[in-house]
Amino acid sequence: MLTITSTINRTVxxxxxxIEGVKIFYREAGNPDAPTILLLHGFPSSSHMYRDLINDxxxxxxxxxxxxxxFGNSDMPSRSEYSYTFDNLSVTIEKFIDAxxxxxxxxxxxxxxxxVGYRIALRRPELIEALLIQNANAYEEGLGPATEDGQRLWANRNETTEAPMRQMMSLEGTMMQYLDGAEDPSRISPDAYHYDQYFLEREGNKDIQVDLLYDYRNNITQYPQWQEYxxxxxxxxxxxxxxxDALFTAAGAIAYKKDLPDAELHLLNTGHFALEEFHFEIAKLIKSFLNNLNLFR
Structure with a gap:
């Protein structure tokens, strides 16, 4: 006789x-009574980047x-209707948290x-039980050679300095972000970068992304506040x-130890989107780390 076990809590x-007239899409899985992990995605991705880790x-x-x-399946209000800055994204996500x-x-x-996350942590430190950091830079030491085009944009925004940003949002540029530095490119699903590219190609989206890439200069000036937090x-x-990762180098990971000497650090032989190759290994590390902390019990 075949016995079927319910997997309802694992279903995504x-x-x-x-949130104030903007539809925010999200993925949810697991038992709501279990410890919660909030996953904040990168560029040019969306919550899709966490699809494997969520299952793990x-x-x-x-x-x-x-x-x-x-980004992704959330609403894309026009630039005249919504201010595409990291300050504003963090406010929206903070209201999402409260909702x-x-x-x-x-x-x-x-x-x-x-x-996005550090701005919320500065305002609401009581929300944060632990940090799980994956190629999420907070130190100037971590700004790699691939950020040099961005630094020229930050210094002087014009058509010339915007051009490399727009090239980065071509399919070739998106693929580079996934494949560059990978231990084994054959492990990187083409679905990931084609999914991202689909949303980048929406009319007006690349203008939105350039606004955010230009606003990144204001993150650099906030690094000291994040470090103080x-x-x-x-x-x-x-x-x-x-x-x-040529964008945010290993030096940026190691720099965290200056302010968090007890942080657990693992350098993986891959690039910017480490979860594409190492989601299973990262999931094991997360389970061990959070269960040892016993913060939520």
């Missing part, structure tokens, strides 16, 4: 919530992964997840970093 559900962790944790406005009544969570940040609050931290 695809939901939306209205949903047997033990409650996972919430939103798409920012202008879902999340009280405490471990915060997973990758790439753009850092400037880390130094003062000493949140437990697990750092899993693709060490071959």
């Amino acid at each position: 559900r695809y939901k939306t919530v209205n 962790l949903s047997d033990e944790f409650h996972l919430i992964a939103p798409d920012y406005p202008g 879902l009544q999340l009280q405490r969570f471990a915060l997973f940040m990758q790439d753009f997840g850092a400037p 880390l130094k003062t609050n000493q949140p437990p931290a697990l750092i899993t970093w693709g060490k071959n």
Whole structure:
């Protein structure tokens, strides 16, 4: 006789919530009574980047992964209707947190997840039980050679300095972000970069992304505030970093140890989107790390 075991808590559900007139799409899985992990995505991705990790962790944790406005399946209000800055993205995601009544969570940040997440942490440190950091930069040491075009944009925004940013948003540029530095490119699903590219090609989206890439200069000036948050609050931290990332280098991972000497650091032989190759290994590290902390019990 065949026995079928319910997997309802591991089923990923695809939901939306209205935040001040903007529909925010999010993925949710796991038992809501289990410890929560909030996953903040990077560029040019969306919550889709967490698809494998969510499946890996949903047997033990409650996972919430939103798409920012202008990304993935969330609404893309026009630039005249919504200010595409990291300050504003963080305000929207903070209101999303409150709408879902999340009280405490471990915060997973990758790439753009850092400037969104650290702003929330500065305003609401009581929400953060632990940090899970994956190629999410907070130190100038971590700005790699691939950020040089961005630095020219930050210094003087014009058509010439915007051009490399727009090239980065071509399919070739998106593929580079996934494949560069990978240990084995054959392990990188083409679905990932084609999915991202689909949303980038929406009319007006590349203008939105250039606005955010230009606004990244304001993250650099906030780095000292984020570092002070880390130094003062000493949140437990697990750092899993693709060490071959040309955007945010391994030096940026190691720099965290200056302010978080007890942080657990793992350098992985891959690039910017480490979860594409190492989601299973990162999931094992997260389970061990959070279960040893026993913060939520």
